[in-house]
Amino acid sequence: MNSPQGSTLTTNMAGLVDGSTAREEVSHIDCLPVYVKELIAGGGAGAFAKTTVAPLERIKILMQTRTDGFRSLGVYQSLRKVLKHEGVLGFYKGNGASVVRIIPYAALHFMTYERYRGWILDNYSFMGLGPIIDLLAGSASGGTAVICTYPLDLARTKLAYQVTDTRTNFRSGIRSLYPQPAYNGIRDVLTSVYREGGIRGLYRGVGPTLAGILPYAGLKFYIYEVLKLHVPEEHQKSIAMHLSCGAVAGLFGQTFTYPLDVVRRQMQVESLQCSTIQGGTRYRNTLDGLTTIARNQGWRQLFAGMSINYIKMVPSVAVGFASYDMMKVWLRIPPRQKSQTVSS
Template sequence: MSPDKTTSLKDEGSRLQVVAAGSTAGLISRFVTAPLDVVKIRLQLQTHSLSDPRSHLDLHGGPVYKGTLPTMRAIIRHEGLTGLWKGNVPAELLYLCYGAVQFTAYRQVAQLLQRFAGPQNRLPQSAESFIAGGTAGAAATAVTYPLDLLRTRFAAQGNDRVYASLPRALAQIYREEGIRGFYRGLAPGLAQIVPFMGIFFAAYETLRVPLDGLSLPFSSGDAVAGVAASVIAKTGSFPLDLVRKRIQVQGPTRARYIHKNIPEYHGMVGTLRAILRMEGPRGLYRGLTVSLFKAAPASAVTMWTYERALRLYISLGDDARAEM
């Protein structure tokens, strides 16, 4: 039976259909937004800005980026068009696995909450979505974190490549940094993703039904709700995302990325203090504009694709059962 708009994401489809729809949504969303992701990472790792009075002059050969479009032009000019898709292989794997784990965990946690609370004591929709979304985000982040770190490191390298390929990167990080090297920055990653995904799903579930009632073109209520929810959640959790990126490129290869002057940081709290001391509060929001530009279409594409892929897989399942 196909879901209608009054049905929550937590109640739609079988487990396999949810996994397939989440993976499909993640793959398509990543491919569409890959250039913005590379720009965001480059800006987040940059400790200098020409317009920042706190900037230092010793860049050690690293570039200074200003704005989304100029950064894109600089990457294309110095690294070619393919530079905008650096790290795309681990990122596609990340988004595929992340989408599958995220939507599956979201559905399972929400159903557990409903089962334990019972029909009479069910939590408010927004609270249920916040808890399920935060838990799903934490689970997906923990499971896929090594791919996230690899995505960041590939996107951070310029023409002087630090890692020649994904297999070599895996071998080199394991040899030089051990298993712990794959989990650099996990603490701020979890600290950021729990409120982000909790707020995102709570806002999305709250907005999608009334927005669908507006009869937007191309049945885009899901997309608009995804954009609004993403902007709300991303702005509040952005500093921890930046801290995660800075920690991810620590280690023996720190001085070999496109930004040669990335300081050495120690721990989540230590990194926050160092950024505030050296760059001021605005340093915690480097790349926020492009992050919102990226988050909005990424969430819109993800949720729009997920809803339609899930309906397609449910429809195919119904057809298959009807023919049996």
């Protein structure tokens, strides 16, 4: 019964079973189109990175929009105040809208970057394979992702702008610390804004967003790929390498475009601020927003929250790039055509 032929047969049958299972597992991943894999990798990386820095993002918005009670506070004092009045969950207010937005945003951002990059290489081969291709593809992909997901970013900002006091007991309910309209969630924000201003209301502030994202996204990918060119081949797959290159790329890109982000935030919450001119809007366009803020609030306000933005940008962009590259390996996405070396 236990003959060598029987053992061999049993082994072969087990191998067939294991092999079929392995092939089935491989086929489930490999049968997906490459652009679908890129969407999955980008969305997962974006959600993970955004949740990592959600508390710092909440404080940054409160500082940018000059919310009552937070105008003269630093980062540490702001964190303590949110914790005191809203508890730990206060750090993640608006994060649901942020994650709902960042999944399609990051998915589109990374996927269209790969598509635009391939299209440029196929149609404009005379440009070579240098990082300039990443600059152009990154800018175009950033603009595409913003246009498709901007209403969700608007909802995230309006939710994060609200400050409530959760210390009140349940009999009296949760009360707002400041006279601001309360939204019950993403859907409530979107329906209310659409009812008041239509499609234009949902895209209030998209001008400075696009003006900021085009250079920022391009510089981010450009610097990231340039830095990777200087990394020795044996360290190309190191997680520390991806984190370091991503952090530097995010810092440089954000420095040049941060004032536009401040204008965008203030335009998004104009309807919630008591000082808004009744029946009108404070900023006519991006340039008017920059000059008005500098004139009325001081040029320093254009960089309000920048210190905390640096603190959150290091882990956010670093984790985003590292997660995306790691997920590309896990999803077995074919490596893109390598860039030319710096010397060439």
